[in-house]
Amino acid sequence: MIDFKVLSDYAATFTHSENDLLRQMEEKAAEIYIxxxxxxxxxxxxxxxxxxxxRKILELGTAIGYSSIRMALAAGNDTTIVSVERDEAMIEEATQNIEALNLQERIQIVAGDATDDLSEVASAAPYDLILIDxxxxxxxxLFEKCSGLLADQGIIVTDNVFFHGLVCDIDAVQKKQLHRLVKKVDAFNHFLSEREDFDTIFLTVGDGMAVSTKRSCAEGER
Structure with missing residues (x-):
């Protein structure tokens, strides 16, 4: 059987970053695990x-600004991206990367914990798409909080929902803390699948991705 990571790495060979800065960010992230x-x-x-x-996007977890930048490039000039990050060093580096590509007018970094009620996040709602990372x-x-900020028929994308494939064999995870975390991710996947106000599909891209589309009010009444 083909290893999931090998297949994911194969798929990655067909993707290309838009510029040298993004490629440098990918290399740095791989080198020191960002x-x-x-x-x-x-x-x-x-x-x-x-x-x-x-056109209006919320990101939970900025890191060095990689996803924000690539989302802004895909969405175009009239994009508004609000990205939440609590690590000050990450915020500083992300700001430098965003400004290097002159994207500061499209991307706003909000310093804070994504689990808190942040006025800058709420004031920009509703969002067409929300990325949980x-x-x-x-x-x-986070999903519960986000669902109230989403436009009708908007999308919530959650990354890393397969957690290196560990969700498929939780009992094999020996370390207690890791076992607890994997169980949390598995429980979250079941939580998504059981929600009646969202339609969710799980994709085997990257480390697993859940795409949850908010049902319209008319659909919810059926």
Whole structure:
């Protein structure tokens, strides 16, 4: 049987970053393990933004600004991206990367914890698309908060929902803390599948991605 990571790496060979800075960011992230989206997942997210003509986007977890930049490039000039990050060093580096590409008018970084009620986030709602790429243990809580900020028939994308394939064999995970985290991710996946106000599909791109589309009011009344 083909290893999931090998297949994901194969898919990534067919994706290409838009500029040298993004390629440098990918190399740095791989070298010192900065959590950015895998290339194949990022490429799909960009296509999803184009398909849905998403112009107002919320991102939970800025890191070094990689996803924000690529989403802004896919969405176009009239984009508004609000990205939440609590790590000051990450915010500083992300700001430098965003300004290097003159995208500061499209991308606003909000300093704070994504689990908190942040006025800058609420004031920009509703969002066409929300990306959850923050602490996995908080996924369910973050989704609940996000759902109220989403436009009718908007989309919530959650990254890393397969957690390196560990969700398929939780009992084999020996370390207690890791086992607890994997169980949390698995529980979140079940939580998504059981929601009646969203339609969710799970995709085997990158490290697993859930795409949840908010049902319209008319659909919810059926």
């Amino acid at each position: 959590p950015i989206m895998q290339p194949s997942a990022m490429a799909f997210l960009q296509q999803l933004i184009r398909w849905r003509s998403a 923050a602490a996995k243990v908080q996924y369910e809580h």
